Amino acid sequence: MSKIFCWYDVESSGIDPDSDQIYQTATVKTDENLNVIEDSAKNMIVRPRPDVVPHPKAFLTHKIDIDLLKSEGDSEFVHTRKLQNEFMGNPDGTIIAGYNSISFDDEMVRKMFYRNMKNPYDHEWKDGNSRFDLFKVIQVVRAFVPDILNWRTKDDGSLSMRLEHLAEDNGIEHLNAHDAVSDVLATIALGKIILEKRPKLWQSCLDRMNKGLNQRMLSVQRPLYHISTLHGGVNANGSLVLPLIIDRQNKNKVICLNLRHDPTPLFNMSSEEIQYYLFNKRENLPENAPVIGLLGVQVNKQPMIIEPPLDKENRPIYSEAVLERMNLEEEVCLNHANMILEHPNLPGLLQRIQIAMCNDLPAPQDAFSQLYSGGFMDPDTNRLRSSMHNRNQDGTSFLIESASVADRAS
Secondary structure (H helix, E strand, C coil), rough: CCCCEEEEEECCCCCCCCCCCEEEEEEEEEEECCCCCCCCEEEEEECCCCCCCCCCHHHHHCCCCCCHHHHCCEEEEHHHHHHHHHCCCCCHHHHEEECCHHHHHHHHHHHHHHHCCCCCCHHHHHCCCCEEEEEHHHHHHHHHHHHHCCCEEEECCCCCCCCHHHHHHHCCCCCCCCCCCHHHHHHHHHHHHHHHHHHHHHHHHHHCCCCHHHEEEEEEECCCCCCCCHHCCCCEEEEEEEEEEEEECCEEEEEEEECCCCHHHHHCCCHHHHHHHHHHHHHCCCCCCCCCCCCEEEEECCCCECCCCCCCCCCCCCCHHHHHHHHCCHHHEEEEEEEEHCCCCHHHHHHHHHHHHHHHHHCCCHHHCCCCCCCCCCCHHHHHHHHHCCCCCCCCCCCHHHHHHHHCCC
């Protein structure tokens, strides 16, 4: 066997991974050329938990029959085990993939696994597994080769990257937007268009799953393209950034300077001042407050960092067409980079920036919300938790399968 993709999508009661639950998960497996593997499609539904109040728009969006969920859905506990089995077990590894999955679906699944006694991370890396988000590839296509797809223009002049719009405008059958099965099939078809038209770009985006490669790219202080919705649709979701220093709290995050913005205000600010301007909303800041162009790039979240090609003398070549789409001026951006790199006390400046990027939040009190509030669980704890999914010798399930995860100590 070779590495396969497990494409998936979830529909849920809302968008908060801590307080909402998954109602439907669809999975479809493909080979590396995105050909669907026969009989691989699964559509799994989940019984509503009594402690979860759905967001008013949830059922209006996905239109799932709540009576069907109640009568035929698995408990969340059982669904967790079934989904993990879909994600794992391929000898050469599985690429768990979706559309905007790293920001939403993956978080919903992690929190569900955590609540229901499964390791929340194993499926993302163990046995050669990895994760991939086609939405990030779409952003790269928008920035570098937009002509390979048809796009819908939004009111602000930017191009829509909604799956249902891209599917419809590119001749992809998408009968029921926000139905998990329909969304997965549309995602695969969209990915196949990109793979066939730009195989090198596709491979480059696959390479971004490699955390070590991303760390090496971000270890050298030179301007790189960074593609992210952080930069705004009107800027083709892109900018040039300069890697600065590793984040103090998260070794997988590299603090970068957005070269769109003048770094001068940083030079005379304390860490507290930088933090004030960085983490407060613009509407809450004084008029004419400086823009602090700092951002974190996480090497383990498939960051779309692109090295510009080099000329014969190893000088970077920045495409005029790409810079124009991003509303950037090459000379201005490179000047901003030099201003930082030539700062007379660069180590001191980077230390202040590193301290400023620490944003300590109180640990949540609810046990179901504490996945990120401490370190990783030790192996013994993980084994004990996982053992609750084992079955007794007579074939009956542990009592927890008929209980609600809402049962909490008062």
